[in-house]
Amino acid sequence: MTETAAVPTALLRARAEIDLGALRANVRTLRARVGDLAVMAVVKADGYGHGAVRCARAAVEAGATWLGTATPEEALALRAAGLTQRALCWLWVPGGPWRQAIEADIDVSLSGMWALREVTEAARAAGRTARVQLKADTGLGRNGCQPGADWAELVAAALRAEAEGLVRVTGLWSHFACADEPGHPSIAAQLTRFREMVAYAEGQGVRPEVRHIANSPATLTLPETHFDLVRPGIAMYGLSPSPEIGTPADFGLRPVMTLSASLALVKRVPGEHGVSYGHHYVTPGPTTLGLVPLGYGDGIPRHASGAGPVLVDGKWRTVAGRVAMDQFVVDLGGDEPPVGSRAVLFGPGEGGEPTAEDWAAACGTIGYEIVTRIGSRVPRVYVNEEERG
Numbered sequence: 267m268t269e270t271a272a273v274p275t276a277l278l279r280a281r282a283e284i285d286l287g288a289l290r291a292n293v294r295t296l297r298a299r300v301g302d303l304a305v306m307a308v309v310k311a312d313g314y315g316h317g318a319v320r321c322a323r324a325a326v327e328a329g330a331t332w333l334g335t336a337t338p339e340e341a342l343a344l345r346a347a348g349l350t351q352r353a354l355c356w357l358w359v360p361g362g363p364w365r366q367a368i369e370a371d372i373d374v375s376l377s378g379m380w381a382l383r384e385v386t387e388a389a390r391a392a393g394r395t396a397r398v399q400l401k402a403d404t405g406l407g408r409n410g411c412q413p414g415a416d417w418a419e420l421v422a423a424a425l426r427a428e429a430e431g432l433v434r435v436t437g438l439w440s441h442f443a444c445a446d447e448p449g450h451p452s453i454a455a456q457l458t459r460f461r462e463m464v465a466y467a468e469g470q471g472v473r474p475e476v477r478h479i480a481n482s483p484a485t486l487t488l489p490e491t492h493f494d495l496v497r498p499g500i501a502m503y504g505l506s507p508s509p510e511i512g513t514p515a516d517f518g519l520r521p522v523m524t525l526s527a528s529l530a531l532v533k534r535v536p537g538e539h540g541v542s543y544g545h546h547y548v549t550p551g552p553t554t555l556g557l558v559p560l561g562y563g564d565g566i567p568r569h570a571s572g573a574g575p576v577l578v579d580g581k582w583r584t585v586a587g588r589v590a591m592d593q594f595v596v597d598l599g600g601d602e603p604p605v606g607s608r609a610v611l612f613g614p615g616e617g618g619e620p621t622a623e624d625w626a627a628a629c630g631t632i633g634y635e636i637v638t639r640i641g642s643r644v645p646r647v648y649v650n651e652e653e654r655g
């Protein structure tokens with residue numbers, strides 16, 4: 267294994283190990299599901315907390331040909347790091363860096379007339395054709411252009427801008443609301459609406475390079491949604507979109523992030539000893555406590571208080587009392603592992619450690635949030651950076 271450590275002493279406290287070999291294998295597994303279709307590796311929010319640039323590079327090595335981000339700044343950062351693949355960013359506000367995106371050959375998503383106006387102005391100023399993808403709201407009720415008159419107006423205006431050489435409409439796309447809930451009636455309804463909106467735009471003369479709507483759950487379970495390209499995020503990082511559709515192993519996926527810390531203290535305490543702020547945990551009898559130097563300042567949810575599982579010295583322990591900003595405590599039940607022993611919060615689960623899904627269940631959230639919120643104070647350590655064999 268190759269390791270890159272930016273701040274060695276920080277690693278003594280805690281680390282998020284990112285297995286790029288697992289990420290590449292996950293991308294290959296996803297590609298095998300979609301045949302010849304293109305895969306857009308979604309690396310928004312710093313690659314769901316895993317590091318956008320490293321993950322984008324690994325995904326490209328494994329055959330992803332597109333990169334997807336939410337904000338334009340995230341896409342520009344990929345370009346600054348030397349990634350030249352097709353890239354799409356979809357979350358714009360007025361005054362955004364349209365011109366920089368055009369000059370960096372980044373596809374920009376348009377959900378309404380205001381965005382088309384801004385991008386055509388920027389294209390004119392840059393003297394270049396902007397690559398734009400029209401986003402349809404097929405039922406998510408979030409970003410995207412409403413069907414009917416709004417869509418007709420956006421399509422017509424985009425075609426006029428295309429005729430002037432200011433834009434090229436490279437994509438027609440949308441996003442699901444409930445693809446992770448098998449059989450949810452909105453899935454079929456959104457798919458029908460998407461087909462109608464694509465057919466309308468193509469009937470008017472739009473010739474997109476790609477049409478796409480599939481996120482991870484749709485990529486994994488709904489082949490009829492794949493069109494020309496799929497946009498997996500969470501599956502690439504080895505997590506299942508929801509326990510309802512299966513475990514990562516059910517889909518041949520392996521979690522990429524392992525979060526661990528060194529015990530900062532191990533000590534004996536008597537019974538009836540209050541633990542952490544508010545004394546929400548009181549030792550049931552004489553025991554030993556282990557201090558884990560991670561807290562909500564590192565992205566450990568405070569909702570994990572009294573609930574989050576941790577593997578210490580071969581046994582699952584539970585967060586005792588409240589998670590504080592920088593630390594939490596586990597009751598070691600009388601065991602005395604040496605101070606400095608590794609406490610593993612989550613990982614692939616193959617070494618008996620909990621998974622991000624276990625943390626999600628303990629905190630009443632989803633695996634996405636558990637990995638994405640791990641903060642910048644936790645150094646990322648990249649393993650299996652090099653392709654072997």
Ligand SMILES: *Cc1c(COP(=O)(O)O)cnc(C)c1O
Pocket residue numbers: 308310356441480481482483497498499500501507
């Ligand atoms: C986040 C996101 C994705 C990826 O979603 P996953 O469920 O993580 O696969 C795809 N498309 C859009 C528009 C997104 O915002």
